[in-house]
Amino acid sequence: MIRTAIYAVYGVAVLALLGAAQYTGWSFTRGEAARVDPQSVRANPGAYRSPYFLPGRTLRGK
Amino acid sequence: MSTLDTPRRPVVRTFSCPSCGSSITPIAEGWAVTIACSTCGAVLDALDPNHRVLQEHATRSYLSPAIPLGTRGTIEGVAYAVIGFQRVTITVEGTDYSWFEYTCFNPYHGFRWLSEYEGHWNVIEKVRTPIEVSRLGTTNVEHDGRSFRHFQSANARTTYAMGEFPWELRVGDPVMVRDYVAPPFILSSEGYGTERTWSLGRYTEPAEMAAMFKVPALNRAPRGVFANQPNPHTASARGVRRVWAGLMVALAAMLVATWMLSSRRTVLEESATFTRAQADANAVVFGPFELDGRTSNVRVSVNADVDNDWLWYGFSLIDEATGVARDFSAQTSYYSGRDSDGSWSEGSRNDRVTLGQVPAGRYLLRVAPEGDPVVGQPTLTYRVQVRRDVPSLVLFVLASFALTTPMLFAWWPSLGFETRRWAESDTSGGSSSSDEDDDD
Numbered sequence: 001m002i003r004t005a006i007y008a009v010y011g012v013a014v015l016a017l018l019g020a021a022q023y024t025g026w027s028f029t030r031g032e033a034a035r036v037d038p039q040s041v042r043a044n045p046g047a048y049r050s051p052y053f054l055p056g057r058t059l060r061g062k
Numbered sequence: 063m064s065t066l067d068t069p070r071r072p073v074v075r076t077f078s079c080p081s082c083g084s085s086i087t088p089i090a091e092g093w094a095v096t097i098a099c100s101t102c103g104a105v106l107d108a109l110d111p112n113h114r115v116l117q118e119h120a121t122r123s124y125l126s127p128a129i130p131l132g133t134r135g136t137i138e139g140v141a142y143a144v145i146g147f148q149r150v151t152i153t154v155e156g157t158d159y160s161w162f163e164y165t166c167f168n169p170y171h172g173f174r175w176l177s178e179y180e181g182h183w184n185v186i187e188k189v190r191t192p193i194e195v196s197r198l199g200t201t202n203v204e205h206d207g208r209s210f211r212h213f214q215s216a217n218a219r220t221t222y223a224m225g226e227f228p229w230e231l232r233v234g235d236p237v238m239v240r241d242y243v244a245p246p247f248i249l250s251s252e253g254y255g256t257e258r259t260w261s262l263g264r265y266t267e268p269a270e271m272a273a274m275f276k277v278p279a280l281n282r283a284p285r286g287v288f289a290n291q292p293n294p295h296t297a298s299a300r301g302v303r304r305v306w307a308g309l310m311v312a313l314a315a316m317l318v319a320t321w322m323l324s325s326r327r328t329v330l331e332e333s334a335t336f337t338r339a340q341a342d343a344n345a346v347v348f349g350p351f352e353l354d355g356r357t358s359n360v361r362v363s364v365n366a367d368v369d370n371d372w373l374w375y376g377f378s379l380i381d382e383a384t385g386v387a388r389d390f391s392a393q394t395s396y397y398s399g400r401d402s403d404g405s406w407s408e409g410s411r412n413d414r415v416t417l418g419q420v421p422a423g424r425y426l427l428r429v430a431p432e433g434d435p436v437v438g439q440p441t442l443t444y445r446v447q448v449r450r451d452v453p454s455l456v457l458f459v460l461a462s463f464a465l466t467t468p469m470l471f472a473w474w475p476s477l478g479f480e481t482r483r484w485a486e487s488d489t490s491g492g493s494s495s496s497d498e499d500d501d502d
Contacts, residue, residue, distance in 0.1 A: 003472060004301030011309040011465055015316065018461045022320050025359030027418030027454060031379065031388030038382045038426055045345035045428055 079104060081115050089132065089145045090167040094226035098146070098233075100124075100131065105223065105231060117232055123222070125149060128178065128280060129164055131225045135275035137174050137185055142166035144176075144275075146225035152216040152239070165227055173228055176271075177263065181284030182291060183271045184248060184263035193249070193260050203242050203249060205262070210242030210249045213289045213487045218252075241289060248290035265290045287482040295476035302472040309465050313458065320453045329353060330448035336366075336373060336431045337441050345430040348446065350382055357421045358451040363414040366394040366444035373442055376430040377415070381423050390415050394444070416454060 020026075076087045081104035088094060094108040096116065105117035127147040129135075134143050146165030151158050161179035168174075175186040193205055203210045218239040223231055238253040246265035251258055265288065266274075272281035284291075330351045336344050353360065366373045372395035380387045392415050398407035429446060 001298075001301065003298050004305055007302050007468055007472065008305045010468065011305060014461055014464045015309065015312055018313075018457055019316060021457050022316075022324075022453065024357055025419050025451065026457070027359050027416045028456075029390060029415055030418050031390040034378075034387045034389060035385050036378070036380060036387045038380050038385055041378070041380060041387075041428055042347050042426060045347045045430070 077113060080106065080113055081118060086113075088226055089143050090169075090226050090228070093167065093169070093173075093228055094145070095229050096227050096231045098148075098223035098225060098227070098231065100224035103222075103224070103233070105233065108226060116230075125222050125224075127162070127164065127224075129176070129275050129277055133275055133277065135166070137166065137274060140168055140171050142168045142171075142174055144225075146227045147223070148220050148227075148231070149222035150218050151221040152218045154216060160221065165225065167226075175261070179288065180286055181268055181282050182288035183266045183268060183280070184290070185266050186250075186261050186263040189249070189260035189262050193251075205249055205260075208244045208247065210244045210247070212489050213241045213243045213248075215240045215488065243290045245290045246292045263290065265292060287479060287486075289483065289486065291483070293476055293479045293483075295479055299473045299476035302469050306465060306469040310462070313461060313465065317453075317455075317458050324453045325355065325451040326453070327450050328447060329450050330427060330446070333443055333445040334429065334431075335441050335443050336433055338433055338435065338438060339440065344432075345428060347426050347428045349426040350424045351427075351448065352423075353420060353425055353450050354422050355451060357419050359454065360417045360420045361414055361449045361452040362390075362392070362417070362427070363412065363447045363449070364392050364394060364444055365412045365447075366442055368394050368396050368411055368438075368442060370397050370399075371395075371438040371442070372409075372433065373444060374432045375413075375444070376432070378426075378428040378430075379417060379420070380426040380428060381421075382426060383423050387428075388417060388420075390417065416452065 075091060076085055078084065079086055079099040079102060081099060082102035084099060084101035086097060086099060086106075088097060088108065091108070097106045097108045097113065098104070099106065103119050104115050106113040107116050125147075127144075129144050129147075131144055131147060134141055136142070143166065144164050145167045148163050148165075149160050150163055151160040153159075161177055164176040164178075166174040166176065173188070177184045177186060189205065191205075193203055202212060216239055217236045219236045220231060220233050223233055235254070238251075240251040240253075242249040242251075248263040248265070250261050250263065252261070268281045268284060272278050330348055332348045334346050360379065362377060362379075364375055372393060374391065374393045376389065376391050378387045378389050392413040394411050394413050395409040396407070396411045397409055398405065400406070427446065427448060431442075431444065433442065
């Protein structure tokens, strides 16, 4: 009975956590945060370098 | 006052064993059919005035019963005396397995039996109502509202006997024994020729047996799992399984509710062209667009007509008011062809990223695509879609794992107990769902 009660409490906690995560839009991906000047990026999109930028010829792809 | 202590007790009469001369004092005279001399093992006719010998020196060794003959005990509130003791043996794949049976007697309530195997005890009574079995040994049987599952069938023989017995006992005579179980009960059929008798046993804990017969030595830990031993883990496992079922229903309800309540609205849908010749000049900015409502997620999906080609995207979601940029990436990569095994394909023309906890505000989306600088079509068109407040199925999958894993751990001991029980059975596949047997 104790095991069942503990499991029930645990299960409700999991569902509550899930509900909170869904409500706040939680995701494993939040993105690398940086501070930029939106006007500047808008005026010159190619000038902004994200953390994912690889200088020179890319090695991405297959 | 127990019935054995009443003045109407039968007159005690002692006689000498016609085989060895030992003194024998029957307890159930008038009810017993055969008497096995505890000294020489000869089986005597209890109904014959001269107690003629039916079987000479049937047993040559001496076994000491755990409950001595003549011991009085209380079964379900009725006093019984132990009058007979026998060892019953079956041979399975060349190995002998023996258990012990005790015959108990009360002049007003008749006979009861006790059986003991490796410290596991059963209190047994004869079944008076007829039991129908369509195919003996292979099917379940119903009795008294319970379904008994076939456990084992074997030829059994008495290999040792002492005391009084209410049937024509012969040491060595074989009987076909079939056991059916519904823990804590065991229903046994004994067949000899055309005669078949049924008995119902109830598993009794050693401590209870010791208290019933006031023999402390009976209270020893049994070995292994017996056929009708109640599963001690069933209640706990069943409780956890029921809670689990309730939680899974709640999880499904949450999934439906989340799907219905989430807006899933599209806030941006744009397309652009990647030009291979100008590798570093393909970045574009989409927007501004509005993300309203509470802090929620944002899903960015991208699709491109790549064919044996790839396109990588560096995204930045930029809050116009604060200047905070969230950088993330996606990739579309699709290859196909044909080889000796036939056609094949790998990758996908679609990709998506879900950004968590994005506050409301006006946003820009900067996309910087990269592709192979040489190989591929000169230009590629790709489409970008941004949606707000999208339910995350991944979280539901993770929650179902988080709920199911402890349930499986709680179920495991019960499943292991049933596996050990049915490992002793000659019924194949016996372990499935049999831990529900003692629901009653």
